[in-house]
Amino acid sequence: MSVLIDVQGLGKTFTDTTMRLGPKRPPVRAVESVSFQIHQGEALAVVGESGCGKSTLGRLLLHLIEASEGRVMFENRDMSAMSRHEIRQLRQRMQMVFQDPFGSLSPRRTVADIIAEPMDSFGLTKSRKDRREKVAELLDLVGLPPSYMDRRPRQFSGGQRQRIGIARAISVDPAFIVADEPVSALDVSIQAQIINLMQDLQEKRGFSFLFIAHDLAVVRHVADRVAVMYLGRIVEMGTKAQIYSSPHHPYTEALMSAAPRPDPAARSNRIILEGDVPSPSNVPSGCPFRTRCPLAAEICSVERPPLIEVEPGHTAACHFATPYPIAQRSPAT
Amino acid sequence: MTDASTAEASAELVAEREALAPEPGFREAFAQVILERPSTRIAFVVVVLFILIAVFAPLLAPHDPLRQSILQINRQPSWDHWLGTDQFGRDVLSRLIHGSQNSLIFGLLSPVFAAFFGTLLGVTAGYMGGIVDRVISRVIDMLMAFPELLLAILIAAALGGSFWNIVVVLTVAFTPGFARVARASTMAVKQEPYVEAAVAAGVSTPRIIFRHIVPNIAAPIVVLMALWSASSIRIEATLSFLGIGTQPPNPSWGNIIRDGLSNMFATQWPIAAGGLAITIVVLAISIIGDSVRDFLDPETNQ
Amino acid sequence: MSDRLLDIRDLSVEFGPVARPLRVVDRVSFSIDAGKTLGIVGESGSGKSMTALSVLRLVPEPPARISGQILFDGRDLLKVPRRNMPAIRGKDIGMIFQEPMASLNPLMSIGDQIAEAIMLHESMSADRRRERVLDLLRLVGLPDPEGRLGAYPDQFSGGMRQRVMAAIAMACNPRLLIADEPTTALDVTIQAQVLEMMLDIRRRFNSAILLITHDLGVVAEVCERVVVMYAGKVVEDADVGSLFANALHPYTQGLLRSVPSLTDTRKRLYQIPGSVPPARTIKAGCPFRPRCPARMDRCAVEMPPLVPYAPGHRAACWAVSKEMAE
Numbered sequence: 032m033s034v035l036i037d038v039q040g041l042g043k044t045f046t047d048t049t050m051r052l053g054p055k056r057p058p059v060r061a062v063e064s065v066s067f068q069i070h071q072g073e074a075l076a077v078v079g080e081s082g083c084g085k086s087t088l089g090r091l092l093l094h095l096i097e098a099s100e101g102r103v104m105f106e107n108r109d110m111s112a113m114s115r116h117e118i119r120q121l122r123q124r125m126q127m128v129f130q131d132p133f134g135s136l137s138p139r140r141t142v143a144d145i146i147a148e149p150m151d152s153f154g155l156t157k158s159r160k161d162r163r164e165k166v167a168e169l170l171d172l173v174g175l176p177p178s179y180m181d182r183r184p185r186q187f188s189g190g191q192r193q194r195i196g197i198a199r200a201i202s203v204d205p206a207f208i209v210a211d212e213p214v215s216a217l218d219v220s221i222q223a224q225i226i227n228l229m230q231d232l233q234e235k236r237g238f239s240f241l242f243i244a245h246d247l248a249v250v251r252h253v254a255d256r257v258a259v260m261y262l263g264r265i266v267e268m269g270t271k272a273q274i275y276s277s278p279h280h281p282y283t284e285a286l287m288s289a290a291p292r293p294d295p296a297a298r299s300n301r302i303i304l305e306g307d308v309p310s311p312s313n314v315p316s317g318c319p320f321r322t323r324c325p326l327a328a329e330i331c332s333v334e335r336p337p338l339i340e341v342e343p344g345h346t347a348a349c350h351f352a353t354p355y356p357i358a359q360r361s362p363a364t
Numbered sequence: 365m366t367d368a369s370t371a372e373a374s375a376e377l378v379a380e381r382e383a384l385a386p387e388p389g390f391r392e393a394f395a396q397v398i399l400e401r402p403s404t405r406i407a408f409v410v411v412v413l414f415i416l417i418a419v420f421a422p423l424l425a426p427h428d429p430l431r432q433s434i435l436q437i438n439r440q441p442s443w444d445h446w447l448g449t450d451q452f453g454r455d456v457l458s459r460l461i462h463g464s465q466n467s468l469i470f471g472l473l474s475p476v477f478a479a480f481f482g483t484l485l486g487v488t489a490g491y492m493g494g495i496v497d498r499v500i501s502r503v504i505d506m507l508m509a510f511p512e513l514l515l516a517i518l519i520a521a522a523l524g525g526s527f528w529n530i531v532v533v534l535t536v537a538f539t540p541g542f543a544r545v546a547r548a549s550t551m552a553v554k555q556e557p558y559v560e561a562a563v564a565a566g567v568s569t570p571r572i573i574f575r576h577i578v579p580n581i582a583a584p585i586v587v588l589m590a591l592w593s594a595s596s597i598r599i600e601a602t603l604s605f606l607g608i609g610t611q612p613p614n615p616s617w618g619n620i621i622r623d624g625l626s627n628m629f630a631t632q633w634p635i636a637a638g639g640l641a642i643t644i645v646v647l648a649i650s651i652i653g654d655s656v657r658d659f660l661d662p663e664t665n666q
Numbered sequence: 667m668s669d670r671l672l673d674i675r676d677l678s679v680e681f682g683p684v685a686r687p688l689r690v691v692d693r694v695s696f697s698i699d700a701g702k703t704l705g706i707v708g709e710s711g712s713g714k715s716m717t718a719l720s721v722l723r724l725v726p727e728p729p730a731r732i733s734g735q736i737l738f739d740g741r742d743l744l745k746v747p748r749r750n751m752p753a754i755r756g757k758d759i760g761m762i763f764q765e766p767m768a769s770l771n772p773l774m775s776i777g778d779q780i781a782e783a784i785m786l787h788e789s790m791s792a793d794r795r796r797e798r799v800l801d802l803l804r805l806v807g808l809p810d811p812e813g814r815l816g817a818y819p820d821q822f823s824g825g826m827r828q829r830v831m832a833a834i835a836m837a838c839n840p841r842l843l844i845a846d847e848p849t850t851a852l853d854v855t856i857q858a859q860v861l862e863m864m865l866d867i868r869r870r871f872n873s874a875i876l877l878i879t880h881d882l883g884v885v886a887e888v889c890e891r892v893v894v895m896y897a898g899k900v901v902e903d904a905d906v907g908s909l910f911a912n913a914l915h916p917y918t919q920g921l922l923r924s925v926p927s928l929t930d931t932r933k934r935l936y937q938i939p940g941s942v943p944p945a946r947t948i949k950a951g952c953p954f955r956p957r958c959p960a961r962m963d964r965c966a967v968e969m970p971p972l973v974p975y976a977p978g979h980r981a982a983c984w985a986v987s988k989e990m991a992e
């Protein structure tokens with residue numbers, strides 16, 4: 032598998048650029064020194080609470096917002112060095128599915144117009160007839176009857192709208208899709224439908240994909256690898272099996288423990304994190320998680336733990352994570 | 365997932381599809397919203413009627429609107445002069461009919477021009493943001509600070525009160541209002557997830573502006589247009605009244621009222637007729653504006 | 667029967683013309699005992715929120731027509747004059763909604779909002795009221811209550827706002843707390859905190875809780891009894907243990923199997939095909955039939971009655987009744 036996307040030291044700081052009088056708001060470090068690779072046909076899940084920078088990361092990868100530091104290489108080309116025209120052409124290769132099934136479809140356009148929009152933009156529809164045929168095919172692919180194409184979004188339920196959004200994203204046959212919490216606004220029963228649909232489509236079309244979620248349970252079925260983010264940084268990353276069976280970061284463990292289980296017998300014994308995520312404009316010193324961490328010790332407020340390898344392909348940023356013994360480390364890594 | 369359950373899903377979806385109300389086409393929706401309201405229908409007929417009157421004025425007017433007759437001054441309505449005559453013995457009805465040309469052209473032309481330029485400026489400022497926005501906004505603020513009437517008098521005094529001068533003046537005077545509304549609406553619509561979705565899908569900027577921004581800010585622009593149409597007819601009347609609009613002896617509704625006012629103790633018909641004509645047209649345009657706004661708003665257009 | 671706090675009998679909510687009514691809640695019956703937690707589970711369009719709103723008499727009538735009985739402490743709330751309802755809401759029945767920001771006044775400090783809720787129903791001195799407000803904020807687990815009294819809603823995160831909402835709801839020590847999707851808009855970690863807070867509230871006040879949710883995981887965490895609703899009808903109700911161990915209705919089974927889980931190694935999630943049909947399309951028979959893997963001919967003709975199959979465990983399904991008969 033070749034590398035499709037190579038993220039190198041990516042960071043984004045939002046600064047207050049308004050011309051108001053008075054004190055400016057402090058800059059917000061939404062994403063900080065994030066590095067990873069996504070291979071062709073691979074699904075990477077990014078999980079974290081709201082405000083952890085996961086949506087910003089998704090938008091940085093698509094160059095919907097510009098990075099303050101680091102770079103994103105797409106098929107070995109540096110996106111930050113591209114012209115606006117080149118970026119727009121690249122959008123044919125990378126698409127996005129949005130969280131809000133209601134807001135992300137324009138209310139005054141028909142389903143056909145919405146789905147065909149990316150194709151129209153890149154001149155992929157030859158005639159009216161061709162366009163309708165392609166839209167019909169896409170609707171069928173996402174499990175909606177083609178006769179829906181002349182209706183407007185308000186007639187559809189959340190799950191159906193999300194299917195329309197997915198049809199729009201895959202219409203230009205992209206190599207990479209960012210799905211920003213595509214199921215968190217849906218009923219649990221509908222979540223399963225959408226997750227299965229995205230999995231099927233990935234198998235059929237072979238795109239890579241970044242799946243953003245706040246819930247580790249949702250991601251389990253989609254992801255090949257999982258990255259857990261906290262306050263703009265990746266705190267743990269590994270393959271699905273590694274993350275779910277042997278989490279090394281206390282935050283990952285807390286996230287798993289917080290997911291409600293449909294089993295009344297398993298009620299007790301959960302780790303309940305105290306308080307909220309601190310403001311990203313005022314990140315705690317040392318380890319950013321220490322204010323809520325059940326393991327926090329003195330060193331945590333002084334020194335920020337680096338991402339260390341705890342087993343091959345599995346990294347965690349915690350002072351208490353045991354580093355993978357050097358002796359056992361394979362020469363390749 | 366087995367094929368059986370997929371089949372079930374589609375069976376269920378077929379049942380659901382039957383249930384969905386058919387989506388009305390544009391024409392049906394238009395007919396529904398615009399023409400099903402009796403008030404709108406009447407307003408529509410009124411405006412069309414006035415436009416026809418203006419177009420066919422020479423054929424409809426029973427008399428030459430400029431012909432004076434010392435023998436027939438200040439007549440009350442009669443078979444020959446339905447609305448009587450003014451202090452120069454001119455037929456009031458004929459002047460009203462010919463005057464509709466000037467008044468309606470003013471009433472419609474300047475707001476349409478201003479809506480075009482204002483929307484262009486406002487959308488540019490709102491969508492581009494940054495320094496472009498700041499420059500455009502400051503210019504708009506400057507223009508806004510001038511009362512439109514004062515501006516009109518100023519320019520008319522400097523350049524003379526020709527027809528096109530007045531149109532230009534009113535266009536300049538109305539543009540900032542449209543630009544303000546367009547800019548604010550654009551900034552709001554720009555935040556909508558579907559606009560971000562379009563950017564992410566690779567849609568070009570001009571296409572985003574014309575497909576996603578403009579249709580979604582059209583409603584307030586149309587309302588403003590109706591509002592300014594009314595104002596425009598009124599301002600033209602004021603300018604004519606002040607003597608810098610339509611130049612006598614040519615008639616417009618404004619100067620019919622002005623001439624009537626200086627003669628109001630002899631006959632009240634010119635004032636009443638001119639005033640009523642302005643009121644009816646302004647009201648009709650406002651009603652149509654409201655309906656069009658409802659039509660353009662996807663939430664009320666059910 | 668003294669501990670039966672809320673007893674809903676044959677509650678129906680209809681909209682539209684009398685001749686062709688749109689029934690969004692259809693002859694729903696269930697009850698909550700004092701101090702217990704009951705969850706209503708269903709997808710969007712199942713009528714679960716409408717049921718809760720009817721208890722509070724917050725459904726505008728007209729256009730809605732509500733029939734049946736809502737016995738709160740033996741008194742039928744549907745017979746209480748509308749103008750007397752505000753005295754019951756807030757005092758005897760508290761409520762928490764999904765979007766706390768929309769339910770809080772952005773221009774009033776949270777201390778004042780909680781104090782106002784107390785003032786509406788009880789008179790006491792300003793000092794005592796302040797003490798009470800602080801107690802409530804401590805109860806709902808808001809850190810640094812003294813320092814936060816003067817803060818405004820936009821200074822709080824979603825989870826903290828939900829705590830403030832709970833403090834307002836509990837201001838007068840209500841015997842019933844209605845929570846409509848209180849954690850749906852929250853992160854899982856914060857959801858866990860809020861659920862913990864609700865359990866804590868129940869322990870300390872002995873208030874009954876009516877929890878509306880689409881997530882069976884949430885129900886498993888906090889409820890004692892569950893009512894499963896589909897297209898305006900109760901399709902199953904049971905004790906939590908019995909429901910999760912032995913769900914009878916195919917819909918409940920589907921819901922249970924579609925919950926993603928951390929320990930699940932299946933490649934694919936189970937999914938119930940399709941979605942809840944719009945109310946106006948439901949014809950005779952069982953509304954779940956088009957999506958049901960166990961459907962029979964009879965389901966198209968006749969709606970199955972809600973009948974008990976075990977003590978305290980009822981379901982409305984022909985397939986279940988057939989299976990039990992065999």
